[in-house]
Amino acid sequence: MITFSSFPAPPQDNYTFGVQQSPGLDNDVEMDLNLDDDEFESSGRRLTYPGEAITSSQAFMRGHGTYVDHEEVIASVSGTVERVNKLISVRAIRTRYNPEVGDLIVGRITEVQPRRWKVDANSRQDAVLMLSSVNLPGGVQRRKLESDELQMRTFFEEGDLLVAEVQAFFADGAMSLHTRSLKYGKLRNGQLVTVPPALIRRLKSHFLTLPCGVDLILGLNGYIWISKHVKQSEQEGEEGFDAEAVYSNRNDEIDDATRSAVSRVSNIIRVLATHFVPLTDSILLNAYEWAVEQEGDVKDLLQEDIVRCVLLCNNDNSVYEV
Template sequence: MPQKIHIRLAAHRINPSIGVNRRVPKIFTPGQVITEQNEFMRGHGTYEEEGFLKSSVAGVKEQRRRSAEDEHMMRRYLQEGDLISAEVQSVYSDGSLSLHTRSLKYGKLSQGILLKVFPSLIKRSKTHFHNLYVGASIILGNNGFIWIYPTVSNAEDNAGGFVQNLEEVVSRPERETIGRLRNCILALIQSKMMLYDTSILYAFEESQKYSVAELLIPEAMVDVAILTQDRLSMLENS
């Protein structure tokens, strides 16, 4: 017979008599909202979700606001004109944005190709970072910007963050793979097809009968798009 189980929050199980002057600090439990104010810095034991700063562990909040010194220090790493990947945390009334880089996969972008497409053609998914088996990786931005770059062996150490390696030599096969992916995306957007990892990989595979340069021929672009759509339709119907 099913039974109801009620678990009280840690904050409700505190004995006030143990506090100094009967003032007990509030204890947050995992998943509990700490604040939704953007001026507070995300620290250890916290994460951001849907614009809220939440606790990932049980503990007491230590509060610290962003200062002018913090903003000045960031200019050592990021400046106007840098090409970066980040999450848009907030959009303000004056048009300015609050950006957030949760891990080293975000940050400065090094060597690769940038494409701009209609944002409506980017299919929404849980992740927009894809390491493709063909030897290249791709970032599908919700704003319509697409970044194609060589796949690194250890993405957590060598990609993103605040370090750019513009001196590393990209091999010819990698450049050809990146160029082919770019032209395949151009073929898909010409036919107004949705862009996501599966559609791009199918287009890449169907494009093998053409050289990279031939993929810019209108007839080849239409052919690749039709073959890709056929495979996607078969996948949906299977």
């Protein structure tokens, strides 16, 4: 037998402009709905652990790395809390780099193949740099010839480091890179530091220059390149660029002061990354200025008591537990 039952219509008071309101929504939750990003960051820690209650599920929607239990959004992984409007997600600290089109990455050439290079980008699979996606001698965008394919190792070979931009994705999910600008290309005169990709914040520019004469490239894939400062005028001039200088494997002469500055910056980054501090230009600059004021040895930055001072020298140290 088939029976029909009618369900009571929801009260009209719980609907506003076609959006259903939770019947248990009180004044405190309604105020939470109007929180801006700064208030959210100041009211909670940037780092969270599995099982920690982040916020109310009535005020926010859960995203990746979270679940709902007893009307609360709970973190399911250890990582940093991120918010986009009313969507709350947790970005895991220990995870592979998840690329997006337009990302700036630092990678290492692992294999030279016909008309392409394989690049280790700290992702789930190697990236691909096509021969048609690099700058060739002459500075003119032209069709790549067979002679260019025979000279691929004069541009990049196994072990070379480069900075590139994510251009697209292949059908299997592999990244397609390009270095069609002189701000991209082979890296020299520096040192590579690896940190968890989740600690690299998206900035207006990932090419930073510190007052100590050190250039930083913050790759979103967790690879950071620290090198001596190169004047902007030396990188300009797309037409007829010097291919020997751009694709050279020989490092320039680096004075002792620059070497010390590069080592000091790399130690600061290692200290901050060990304590899961997000890396931004302001945090790195504050930490470096404090380290210079101490006038200590470069290796002293790795001592435990100095580590605490480096972490506390930032203005937002209250969100980190040392």
